[in-house]
Amino acid sequence: MMALPISFWEITQHMVHYTKPSLQKHIIRILWMVPIYALNAWLGLVFPYQSIYVDSLRECYEAYVIYNFMVYLLNYLNSEMTLEANLEMKPPVNHLFPFCCLSPWEMGHEFVHMCKHGILQYTVVRPVTTFFSFVCELAGVYGEGEFRGNVAFPYMIAINNFSQFIAMYCLVLFYRANKEELKPMQPIGKFLCIKAVVFFSFFQGVLINILVFTGVIQSAFGISDDRTIKGISNRLQDFLICIEMFLAAVAHHYSFSYKPYVNMLATQQSCCAAFLAMWDVSDVQRDIKEH
Template structure:
């Protein structure tokens, strides 16, 4: 028998806190014992310090997620919020594991970076779901809005028509990153196995440099589409205060990406060199470890920011309904992204087929008009010849 609404809301939060406390009791002595070993190097000390921040980050994030699950009253809005909130603990734990086991860093880091594409997509879903609830005829409302010009550096490009075209292209611009990122992740893993990835090394002889450029362009365009949509619907989005939420997502994604690029640049110019690799095997491993260490610290700050920005309080209602696992299972339901990708692919295919058909019709009409004009020209030419012949005859 499923537990009642009142019961599970009463015991779920204390249960999670008790389980987390037991985990700390089990893990902390092991970490301290590891730190007390002889010849403890910089690597182990960095891992321990990062672990302190990780174990401070996780309860803050879990509390926010639990509160949304307990007060799961608007699934269309809270479902993407919960997915976004998972970004911080995933980033934190992933970086901590990569810091402890450098040989696994390439695999866990690429999976972490894959999740950021999913986060950007869910932020778009959050905005669109809110707009759809408030304005059922969203496309018609967009059509009467003032034309939104492109932002730098695309300000010279013709603006996207307001309405369905703008909405479709902004959505497609974000979805392309959710496709590009997993593809480049798979390519990165294959290149690593083939020995040609060479992470954190700026050289066009390895795959890492090319994948960084591709991911950066794809990510920037996805963020650009989000900003363009916000500019077009700024007043309509005001009730959910999207600026703070957008900055939280943008800072986590952008800071982690450009931080990795900057550290790789320091390796390239020799600031981080082979002279001081501490306990790591190479200077590239030092760069990756430094990136993971900094992320563990940054995620503690991000957890605090997410806790206040994506707060559960607007969704608290007196009469709340829902079974014990409804809200939990909703987090792992990926049918919406599959449906969105399918819809966008169909839209693109339909658009391309329509353009091809239109071009064929235009070409056919052009050939028809050309043939018709040739016949008319030939008629008038023959008429002129006949008229000249009559003049000569008389």
């Protein structure tokens, strides 16, 4: 009730003051993260035993948000300079742990290409693993919250975790290479907003599943029925997300503010055009096809 009005207000203001489409299109997509997570969590509270089905949209959208943040940074830098030419004049960026033994990527086109590649793989991997999780759940072999070798859950967690780590690693590497150029748009706060929502929800869910697997939740609530335990663990995750999305909405309001784009002298597109541009995913399709 508190998160949605804050998010919808910010989204509406960006659409009203749609003066920089190349940047604001991606900001609006990022801002939709909070309403989607909040509504998803509320539906999970109402229908706890069907939460895996409503979680599918949230899980796919988080990958989409990371991709949009990367493109937002690229468009910002390209509007100020020729990014690849500027990178070619810089010394190579050394890899971070645990990839510090790898040779640095060649600065310029290759560096941008590899960073985009690392982020786009998550945009593809996450929907694919979500689809397989959905199929496994229908087949009765998903085993949510069970860390056993004969169910799909631990394998899906490992694949998603590794894919997400690679995406975030490439994002950090890209920031290190363009730290000075990105300073005016204060990327740290924006990055932390996205990272906090994605990581907290993911690892929070993993932690709750570990507590279920080790019997902590059962002891705390004094229950033994598997179906009841699953319902409580799902409700606990969704309840925490509902609270966290209010905090995220406030953080997004300040980090992705519409105020820098208020310019009465600039040519503005209509709200309808801004709304339609937000749903046009041809740029995502083009990048995935390219990579």
